[in-house]
Amino acid sequence: MSGMKIVKKSDPLGVDNIVLLMYGEPGVGKTSLAYATRKPMLLDFDHGSHRSAFRGDSVQVESWSEISGLTKADLEGYDTVVVDTVGRQLDYIVRGMAEKDPKFLNKNGAPTMQGWGALKSTFSNWINRLQTFGLNVVLTAHVKEEKSGDEVLKRPDIQGGSYMEVMKCADMVGYLYRGPTGALLDFNPTDRSVGKNAPELEILEIPNLHKAPDYLGQVIANSIETLNERNHASRVVADEVSDWRGKVEAASNKDQVNALKEKCIAEIESKLILKQVKGLIVDRAASLGLVYEGSPAKGRFEEAPRASA
Amino acid sequence: MLRLSATLLDSYRHYLDGMPWMEEADLIDRISGEVEPTPEMELGTAFHKIFANPDGHLIMDRHSAAVYRTESHDFDAERVDTALNDIWQLRPVYECKDEELVFQTERGPARLVCMADALSGLTCYELKTTKKIDRSPRWLERYTNSFQWRAYALAFGSWEVTYRIVKLEQIENGIWTVTDHETIPCPRYDGLTRDVQEAVEGLTAFIYHFDLEPFKLESGNLM
Numbered sequence: 001m002s003g004m005k006i007v008k009k010s011d012p013l014g015v016d017n018i019v020l021l022m023y024g025e026p027g028v029g030k031t032s033l034a035y036a037t038r039k040p041m042l043l044d045f046d047h048g049s050h051r052s053a054f055r056g057d058s059v060q061v062e063s064w065s066e067i068s069g070l071t072k073a074d075l076e077g078y079d080t081v082v083v084d085t086v087g088r089q090l091d092y093i094v095r096g097m098a099e100k101d102p103k104f105l106n107k108n109g110a111p112t113m114q115g116w117g118a119l120k121s122t123f124s125n126w127i128n129r130l131q132t133f134g135l136n137v138v139l140t141a142h143v144k145e146e147k148s149g150d151e152v153l154k155r156p157d158i159q160g161g162s163y164m165e166v167m168k169c170a171d172m173v174g175y176l177y178r179g180p181t182g183a184l185l186d187f188n189p190t191d192r193s194v195g196k197n198a199p200e201l202e203i204l205e206i207p208n209l210h211k212a213p214d215y216l217g218q219v220i221a222n223s224i225e226t227l228n229e230r231n232h233a234s235r236v237v238a239d240e241v242s243d244w245r246g247k248v249e250a251a252s253n254k255d256q257v258n259a260l261k262e263k264c265i266a267e268i269e270s271k272l273i274l275k276q277v278k279g280l281i282v283d284r285a286a287s288l289g290l291v292y293e294g295s296p297a298k299g300r301f302e303e304a305p306r307a308s309a
Numbered sequence: 310m311l312r313l314s315a316t317l318l319d320s321y322r323h324y325l326d327g328m329p330w331m332e333e334a335d336l337i338d339r340i341s342g343e344v345e346p347t348p349e350m351e352l353g354t355a356f357h358k359i360f361a362n363p364d365g366h367l368i369m370d371r372h373s374a375a376v377y378r379t380e381s382h383d384f385d386a387e388r389v390d391t392a393l394n395d396i397w398q399l400r401p402v403y404e405c406k407d408e409e410l411v412f413q414t415e416r417g418p419a420r421l422v423c424m425a426d427a428l429s430g431l432t433c434y435e436l437k438t439t440k441k442i443d444r445s446p447r448w449l450e451r452y453t454n455s456f457q458w459r460a461y462a463l464a465f466g467s468w469e470v471t472y473r474i475v476k477l478e479q480i481e482n483g484i485w486t487v488t489d490h491e492t493i494p495c496p497r498y499d500g501l502t503r504d505v506q507e508a509v510e511g512l513t514a515f516i517y518h519f520d521l522e523p524f525k526l527e528s529g530n531l532m
Binding site (some may be wrong): 146148149155160161163164167168187188189190194195196197198200201202230233234235237238241242245271272275276277279280283296 | 326327400402403404405406407408409428429430431432444445446449450453454465466468469491492493494496497498499500501
């Protein structure tokens with residue numbers, strides 16, 4: 001066999017890199033913070049990276065074709081790709097698509113239904129490819145406000161049908177804003193701003209990036225570690241439930257089902273696992289025509305009374 | 310102790326958000342149990358039966374395409390498989406119930422009862438049927454803002470609740486088919502417990518304000 005690496009069922013599938021989306025007002029420091037990552041390469045779609053005091057390597061993107069086919073070799077030596085901004089990137093993709101095939105745009109220059117579909121798949125395939133190169137991806141976006149009653153909700157400014165695609169592909173979505181003492185990055189979804197915060201981070205106070213030039217890189221590294229711990233924990237739960245599933249499916253009568261119920265309560269320490277195993281037992285009991293009688297803790301499964309003719 | 314469902318908590322959120330279908334009177338009806346199932350609800354219930362037990366509903370014969378059949382609805386099996394197969398392959402635990410989530414509120418304790426459609430490891434899957442998938446920010450936020458998934462994340466210790474949204478349309482011979490589907494992952498976040506606590510607090514206050522507690526008390530429950 002070739003060098004194909006087989007991942008065994010029991011092996012945890014690790015998170016090697018993530019996609020982080022950060023949005024905020026112009027001038028709040030999105031580009032500078034994006035540069036505070038590990039070995040960043042910034043794709044400058046907005047042509048504004050020169051304004052950052054922390055400028056690193058960048059590509060001044062002039063057309064989608066320049067970067068649509070980026071290879072691993074092109075990005076050798078970089079750990080992070082920054083897309084600044086993702087909204088402008090999508091504009092470039094649309095323009096690139098229209099040059100190849102005009103049917104992707106309507107008379108007003110907006111994507112057709114087919115165009116939206118192609119835009120989404122082009123974007124997500126491109127992000128996926130960067131991830132297969134082992135790179136973290138940081139997307140920046142401007143903010144868009146929408147009034148809802150007395151509240152103003154802030155979202156990343158991403159055009160139409162591609163909004164959802166970007167939100168889905170991002171593992172973390174944070175709103176960067178100016179607080180009383182400096183910039184704050186909040187990944188939590190709130191009434192004021194959308195967010196995605198799988199590693200459950202508190203609101204981050206952005207330090208002086210001169211003193212912490214790898215600040216966001218560290219946040220990303222810690223988040224990856226947290227996500228991997230969770231994947232592992234999830235795998236442990238799934239495996240134990242799977243072991244119990246075999247026992248439950250082997251039970252073929254009332255006494256065996258009741259014995260299993262007692263056994264799982266006595267043996268399973270994790271409440272999370274116990275809930276799932278109880279679910280399996282209830283399901284199995286129902287398939288055997290058994291009904292539960294008595295209190296939740298002390299009841300038993302009994303034969304369901306037969307309906308009289 | 311009050312006994313509340315995660316679905317009722319979400320109705321309360323719709324009421325707070327000023328949704329036209331959930332005005333004060335609608336929420337009172339929900340709490341008092343005076344809600345007639347709509348055809349959409351019945352369709353959703355039938356589809357959930359397929360989700361939890363596809364083999365038990367599969368009808369195959371040589372002369373027509375396979376369908377999943379419930380007492381009330383037939384579904385185009387091939388299209389349903391396309392929308393749900395990845396979840397089925399995980400061999401999740403279906404219809405898992407939790408009744409252990411209790412919040413202390415100003416008006417006393419309230420139990421939040423949760424019933425997850427499917428659990429696999431520490432991921433919870435929640436199935437929704439709909440007539441429309443438009444993928445706009447507001448459409449997406451109907452799900453991501455939900456208190457239902459927040460409650461489930463707490464109840465089942467899930468890192469993520471994944472919504473599978475399935476668009477159903479009726480075709481010839483009255484068969485329902487899947488014309489589109491979408492997946493919306495909702496990961497936990499810092500402050501999730503506080504948000505659910507506040508919502509339970511608010512719903513509890515609403516119930517007592519309108520003297521609806523007899524409908525929701527665990528002991529002496531009228532329903």
